[in-house]
Amino acid sequence: MCMAIADQKRVAMGVSSSMMAEAPIADLLAAAHNGSQEAWNSLVDHYGRLVWSVVRGFRLDAATAADVSQTVWLRLVEHSDRIRDPERLGSWLATTARNESIRVLKRQSRSVPTEFSVDVADEGAPGIDERLLDDEQLRDVLVAFEDISQRCRELLQMLCLDPPLEYEEISEILGMAIGSIGPTRARCLDRIRKKLERR
Amino acid sequence: MSEHESDDQLLARLGAALEAAYPVPEAVLDAARATFTWRTIDAELAALVFDSAEEAPAGVRSAEGTRQMTFRSPGVEIELEVVSETRRRIVGQLVPPQEAEIMLHHHDETRVARSDTLGRFTFHDVPSGSVRLTCKLHDESGAVVQTEWTLI
Numbered sequence: 001m002c003m004a005i006a007d008q009k010r011v012a013m014g015v016s017s018s019m020m021a022e023a024p025i026a027d028l029l030a031a032a033h034n035g036s037q038e039a040w041n042s043l044v045d046h047y048g049r050l051v052w053s054v055v056r057g058f059r060l061d062a063a064t065a066a067d068v069s070q071t072v073w074l075r076l077v078e079h080s081d082r083i084r085d086p087e088r089l090g091s092w093l094a095t096t097a098r099n100e101s102i103r104v105l106k107r108q109s110r111s112v113p114t115e116f117s118v119d120v121a122d123e124g125a126p127g128i129d130e131r132l133l134d135d136e137q138l139r140d141v142l143v144a145f146e147d148i149s150q151r152c153r154e155l156l157q158m159l160c161l162d163p164p165l166e167y168e169e170i171s172e173i174l175g176m177a178i179g180s181i182g183p184t185r186a187r188c189l190d191r192i193r194k195k196l197e198r199r
Numbered sequence: 200m201s202e203h204e205s206d207d208q209l210l211a212r213l214g215a216a217l218e219a220a221y222p223v224p225e226a227v228l229d230a231a232r233a234t235f236t237w238r239t240i241d242a243e244l245a246a247l248v249f250d251s252a253e254e255a256p257a258g259v260r261s262a263e264g265t266r267q268m269t270f271r272s273p274g275v276e277i278e279l280e281v282v283s284e285t286r287r288r289i290v291g292q293l294v295p296p297q298e299a300e301i302m303l304h305h306h307d308e309t310r311v312a313r314s315d316t317l318g319r320f321t322f323h324d325v326p327s328g329s330v331r332l333t334c335k336l337h338d339e340s341g342a343v344v345q346t347e348w349t350l351i
Contacts, residue, residue, distance in 0.1 A: 032235070040235040048231050052223040062224075067350055069227050071329045073234040074348035078244060104350060107252040107266065138216035145213055160214035189206050192213070 026086035033080040044073070047093050050161050054097040057157045058105060068104060072097045091169035094161065098173060144195035152188035159185060237304070242333065242345040245270035245277055270332075270346040277332060277344070281351050287325040289351075293318035293334065302333040327351060 023031075023042070031039035048069075055068045075096050076083075083092055145153060158170045171178040204212070249269040264283040269276060276294040281287055293299060296318030303310045303322050306329070314320040314334075332346045 035238070037232075037235050041232050044228055044231040048228045049218075049223045051231070052227055053217070053221070056221045066224070066227050066230065067328050070230045070234060071348055071350045073231040074237060074329055074331075077234050077238050078345075078347065080238075100350060103250070103252055135219070137212060138219055141209070141212050142216040142220055145216070156210065156213060157217065159210060160217055162214075162218075185210075186206060189209050193204075193209060 024086075025089050029080055029083060029086050029089065043076075043089075046163065047090060050090055050163065051093050051097045053157065053161055054094050055101050057154060058098075058101040060101060060104060064104060064108075068097065068100050071100055075100075088169060090161070090163055090165055091173065094158070094165060094169075095173050140196055140199060141192065144192045144199075147195055148188060148191045152184075152191060155181070155184055156188055156192075237331075237348075239345065242343040243272045243274065245272035245275070245344050245346045247347050247349060266351070268349065272344045274340065274342055275334065275336065275344055277334065277346060279332075281325075286323075287327065287351055289322040289325055289330075291320045291322075291332070293320075298337045300335040300337070302335075304331045304333065305329070325351065 023039070025043075025046070028039045028043050028046075032043060051069050051072050052065070055065045055072075058065075060068065072093060076093065083089055145156070155170070155174060155176070158165060158174065165173070167178055167181050170176070171181060176184065247268060248271045249267070251265075251267040266281040266283070268279045268281070270279070271277075275297075278292040278294060280290045282290065289303070291301065291314070293314050296316070297314065298316055298318075299314045301312045301314055301320045303312070303325065305325065310322060312320045312322060327350075329348045329350050331348045334344045336342050336344065
């Protein structure tokens, strides 16, 4: 029943959402700040995956990852008139998602583990999609990816975001010199390639 | 295939794998859309300026399971202690000390408390998730101060 209502909502939003999809981010932000839920939904359509990808990269459990994602969007609600450069909203969201994920991780690492396991729901865990198992090419690269350094994983993940971030933005987010992104990217991909060859 | 796979192709393959393996749940997107209902215009924002959870493990460390946070706005500071028991307890202090109406927003639930003359207030049994406090000051300014959304 809930599903049906959600679907109807999506259908109802469909026409206008596609109209807004073409609007510049600055216009969507301004419209959202002035009360347009529709503009807000377009921002979520555009960047929801990006926020989730960054949070998920920190390997938080599903419930915590969902909480972090929601916190990031709540932050944007309260800061929607204070985004200095709207065209770099993706970068702002990725930074906020990263900071909040790191904060949660720090907190979890110093707390009694059992306390957190009580809160955690298993439903919808961000586990590996079963469909993926049918695609050997994708499965192999993912297994290799999980086996490289955290620094490499984070950089490659940033490079895979949709919509993509500029090197300059990634440099700021990860605190990595812009000139070293290219070489590090090559080196990290090479590590994956070597692991793939060994298989 | 991997024999002549370029860096760009390998990165594209990785991107496709990550997307297939960890799709963004529709419930997460719905929650993101729903955050819009928390839009407020007239409140002054109190920014998080200290969080014991942000400090390095070797740094200031309070009692196990207690997290300290300070939110600051031009007019008032809100100091919080989040005590993690089975459920969380939030103990707050307004600086300067003053009486105020304090609202705790948590998902779709809002609870109300009052700070005493010493500026202290407490919320019991707070579940984990994003929270925000709204303080309606009782002084002549009658200002409304809100903390940033914070995950506890």
